[in-house]
Each structure stands twice: as C-alpha cells, then as structure tokens.
Amino acid sequence: MLFNSIDFAIFLPIVFFLYWFVCNKNLSLQNILLLISSYVFYGWWDWRFLFLIIFSSYLDYGVGIALDKTSDDKKRKILLLISVIVNLGFLAIFKYFNFFINSFVDVFTLFGYKIENTLSLQIVLPVGISFYTFQTLSYTIDVYKEKLKPTYNLVSFFAYVSFFPQLVAGPIERAINLLPQFYVKRKFHYNLAIDGMRQILWGLFKKTVIADNCATYANEIFNNYTEYSGSTLLVGALFFTFQIYADFSGYSDIAIGVSRLFGFDLMKNFSFPYFSRDIAEFWRRWHISLTTWFRDYVYIPLGGSRGSMWIKIRNTFVVFLVSGLWHGANWTFVVWGLINALYFMPLLLLNKNRKNIETIALGKFLPSLKELFQMTSTFFLIVIGWIFFRAETVSQAFNYINRIFSKSFFQTPIFFSLTIVIVTLLFIFIEWIQRDKDHGLQLQNTLLGNYRLTRWLIYLALVFIICFLKGSEQEFIYFQF
DSSP, rough: OOOTTTHHHHHHHHHIIIIISSTTTTHHHHHHHHHHHHHHHHTOTTTTHHHHHHHHHHHHHHHHHHHHOOOOOHHHHHHHHHHHHHHHHIIIHHHHHHHHHHHHHHHHOOOOOOOHHOOOOOOOTTTHHHHHHHHHHHHHHHHHHHOOOOOOOHHHHHHHHHHHHTTTTTTOHHHHHHHGGGTSSOOOHHHHHHHHHHHHHHHHHIIIIIIHHEEEHHHHHHTTTSSSOOOHHHHHHHHHHHHHHHHHHHHHHHHHHHHHHTOOHHHHOOOOOOGSSSHHHHHSSHHHHHHHHIIIIIITTTTTTTOHHHHHHHHHHHHHHHHHHHHOOSSSHHHHHHHHHHHHHHHTTTTOOSSOSSSSSTOOOSOOOHHHHHHHHHHHHHHHHHHHSSSSHHHHHHHHHHTTTGGGGGGOOSSSSSSHHHHHHHHHHHOOOOOTSSTTOTTSSSHHHHHHHHHHHHHHHHHHHHHHHOSOOOOOOOGGG
C-alpha cells in the first residue's frame, strides 16, 4: 500500500478512528489493532510476504527470551549467531543470491571459462526486507549486550517489527527507542497530531510534486543518455539528485507524521543533507537511521576510531562498502559506496570529519562565501556519486560522466521544465529557511508562520500544488531495497 494512494487515504482514517475511539481505553487492543493494520498494510502488496516477517519476528522474540534465561556466555553467543545468520541468510537468499551467482559466472567468463548459470532463483524481493531485518537485528544485539531487557509481550514485539508507518522504508527504528512505546498508554496530543499532519503534507509535496516530476525527466535522460548533450545529462543527474532526496525523505516525513497521529515518536531520518559543507556532514544528515545503525553495529565493533589510522581507514571502507551493498544487489551500489569512502578519506586523514557539526549559517539568512563554496563543491560530489547509484551498470555510469564532460556540455540543455524548476527552487528556499527545524512545515515561531492566516495560506497553496502539479505516480525508490 502506497502512502500516496487512494487505498492509504481510506485505510489511515479507518485505523485512526478505531484506534482512538474504539480501542482508546485498552492498550492491548490498541497494540493488536496496530499489528493487524500493519499486516494488512504490508500484505496489500503480496500476502505471501507476511510469512517471512512473521517468522523473523517470532525467531527474534524467542531468541530474546532465551538470552534472558541463560547467563552462559557460549550459549548466548550461539543464540546471537542464530539470529544474525538466519536474518542475514534470508536477506542473502532473497536479495543477493542471484547477484553473487551472476558475479561468479562473470568472473570465470572474463578469464575465458564459460559456465552455464543454472542456479539463479526466480524469486520476488519482499518489500522492505532490508529495513525490518536490521530492525529485528538491533533488538537481539542490544538484548545480547544487555542494553535492553527482552520483552515477553508477543503482540508488542510483533507490532514493533511490523509498525506500518515505517515498515517498508524506515526510519530503521532501534528496539531501545520504539519498543518501549508499545508498553505505555498513549494519549492523544492535539499539537503533536497537528504537527504530524503538517509533516505528512510536506512529505506528500516532496514525493508527488518534486520527486515524481523529477523522475519523469531523470528516467528519460538516463534511459537514453547516448542521445543527449553533456549539459542535458548534467540536468538529468540534477533531476535524479532531487528525485531521490524528495522521494526518500518524503516517505520518512509521512512515516514520522503518521506515527505522531498514533502517539508514537520516530527518529529524524533526514536533516537537510544537501546543505552540507563536507561529505562527513552529509552522512550525518542523510538516512540517519541507517548511518547510525552501521556506526553502532558495524563500525564501532570493528574498532571504530580507536587504534591506528590504518584501522580507521579500514573500518570506514568496510562501512561504506557494506552500506552500498545494502542498497542493492548491483555493482553500481558497491562502487557508489566506494566513491563515498574515497570522498571521506581526506577528512579522515586530516582529522576534520567532525568539523561541521552545527547547522550551516545558523542564525543568519545567507551563508558566507566560504560556506557557499563548501556547500556547492560538496553538492557537486554528491551529484556525481548519484550517477552511479542511478545507472544500470558501472560502465554506463562512467560513460554518462564522460559524456557530461565533453564538448557538448556547452550546448543548451533540453528537457527543461520551467514550472518544475520554479517549484524545485521554492522547495529549496523553504528547506533553507527551515534548515534548523525538524521539517519544512514546522512554522511556529518563524517569519512565515507567526500568523494563522499565513500558515493556512501556505497549507492551501501546497494542497493546490499537489493537486495540479503532481507528477505521474511512481513507487517510492527505497521500496526496492
């Protein structure tokens, strides 16, 4: 079920009504309702996917209880390994099996040995498997490390794993943050619900107007890149750059906003990343739930920033390469991860990776010339990296970039929609003035939001733009991951 669909527009009010007006006085009933609603939401794509998420939930629920009942270090390690191997095993089979088999065959073909590939599986990738797998793993790892007490409440745990607002594309919530929220009685807070509605509206604007319109041009240009000039290819890369940000952060905004309607607080997943002054700052602001997951469960266990510079470099490359592979079973994602690791190296070697912590130009309307240069150069590097993310193959990505930096770069670009450019510039402007807020429509105590009439005019304008300028409906990009 898509957030930007009629199905969800009917589904959400029904669940909201039952949750607050029928089950309000009984926490267990609320959790049961959320569990059933989440399974309906997830099974809307393909009911067969439910068996996998139910099995994964039951496995880690059982492992958590078993970890609580034993103090034997060897048994505890075996239990943790069972959880890790089974969860990552499912991920490997459904997402990576064909990729590794095909890569194995390609390597032998490269050296002149032709092998017939008879092992490829004809399987459908379950929606959101990468997200809920990491979510359940965080639970068993934290229980193993005794950072979290295991739950004996089956419904609460299953509802935590399958919580429908963030189930298929995050944020990837840690059990230590989200699971306890299923234990306590939720109260309806009008101000939080209203802010949730604002964030939902902002997310829908980003998805339907910015992302879907940019997707139309990005798809056309990338799919036929040999026919266009370098300047047009650069425009295509820019379209994709805004498409993927507006698409993914738009989903996160809707997920966080919907969660607030039910009294839940999810972590912030994006913090205006395209205003970053270096790559390290970008990764502190982009897909925060995944970045911090890899930091806590991969980077730090490998040694983190302790030890020699070689250890730091090794750990950084491991995290970025694994992050790239997490995004998809294609060498383009691995190379994309490698490129970001290389971007990160100068900052790490010069010990400047923690330099830009505060929001850019905080307390000022415009950045300094130095900040503007840093932001522009960082954005350019990000755009180049996204070409590998979007391309079908690594060679296509290199060819695409090579054609950008050709003589045709100086030709006038085509596929240039003035309306979309104006709306995108408006979007960038709003994000800039709201860069120290949680989302673009958090208008309280701002110049635009001091008066109720002004706020409502902004809301109505966005609704009008969504209705009349929305692009052709596209699936959320991160559903494929």
